[in-house]
Amino acid sequence: MISPRVRYLIFFQYFGTKYSGVMEVSSDQPVLGVQNYLEKAADTLKPSARSKFVISSRTDSRVHALCNAAHIDIERSNGQPPFAERILVEALNRPLKREAIRILGARRVPSSFHARFSARSRTYVYRVATGCSCPFELPVFERNLCWATYRGHLNLPAMQEAAAFLLGTHDFSTFRSASSEIPERRPVRTVARAEIRPASGFLSHHSKNKSVLRLFSLASELRFWELEFTGPSFLYKQVRRMAGVLVAVGQNRLQPRHVEELLQTRDLMAYPQNTIAPPDGLFLKEVEYCEADLETATTEAKRQPL
Structure with a gap:
């Protein structure tokens, strides 16, 4: 049985002092990016294919985020249903507990949604x-x-x-x-x-x-x-x-x-x-998306097979 691939919009925050920035860097670097840790956390979900975070807004070393955003596609193995949003947040936060990174929320969105290009404003x-x-x-x-x-x-x-x-x-x-x-x-x-x-x-x-x-x-x-x-x-x-x-x-x-x-x-x-x-x-401080787009996204997501 094939599991559906589901795209999620993820909101997260971090204290940037100990990271090279938000973007992923080579794993052999002495200081890693926030994205490195996000994707390690996603690996613990045991998806059928490796999941990559697409970051909305780039921040550099020593820059912080009260709320950044990214989207990620997750396809579960063995025909398992998509993660409920609350369960996904808890599962991603678990391996991040020793890091200055916190997942704030998750929302199912359609495959056409893009965390960077769909953003209406950044503060x-x-x-x-x-x-x-x-x-x-x-x-x-x-x-x-x-x-x-x-x-x-x-x-x-x-x-x-x-x-x-x-x-x-x-x-x-x-x-x-x-x-x-x-x-x-x-x-x-x-x-x-x-x-x-x-x-x-x-x-x-x-x-x-x-x-x-x-x-x-x-x-x-x-x-x-x-x-x-x-x-x-x-x-x-x-x-x-x-x-x-x-x-x-x-x-x-x-x-x-x-x-x-x-x-x-x-x-x-x-x-x-x-x-x-x-x-x-x-x-x-904030990445904003049009609520009407997200409502449409929610409707489309609900039509996907569970």
Whole structure:
């Protein structure tokens, strides 16, 4: 008896510091990618053919994901029925329990669905800490989770003014990475939202102990900030480059008008040196799909034989 091959949309998160990035690398490398561990977990399901994760959104080493997405085709052996979504999540999480990776959910989708190309938007958050003179002044819970800058607090109105220039559809050639310069790749991208706001640190956000919070505020001048960007897709390292320029505006090293000038220049060599934000503060927050497409997918999946 032949088992049906079923495609699932998988949502997952990870703490990126200990991985080479989300994408799979050769198994002989000293540091592996998140995908390596996802596929090892899928092997424990004992499918009739090896299952490969197709990742929605690429993230680099030291970049985190609150929620990334991928699709995977699973064909069970010996005519067994497809996995129920809840059972699949539990089965994949079991071999990942020692890793900083967690499967959040699974959803059956039709074979035409593609985790990368069906995505309608992606949202990234970049976290910045100001008011510390060295990384050791950060709370231990914040290390590797934000960019600690040492040039004073940020000029929020100037950053918001500068961010407005990034909104809409532009040629982002100045904000692309030199290491990914591919002639046929279109540098035109759309930024639907660019928001800068004061934020809470991990300790102040999660602790309800007022005495702890009071000690925290007295012992440090730390402030936290979030830069959030939403768009259908982004160029390689575009978010880190946008974040770096906006922080430079917030530090009064650049003026808001310089962001508009960088866009108009359309030359990656014009990007200010030593400005790109480091990877540690970057989080992929969300990958969005059209609910109408997923409802159609659910209907089609239900018609598949069980």
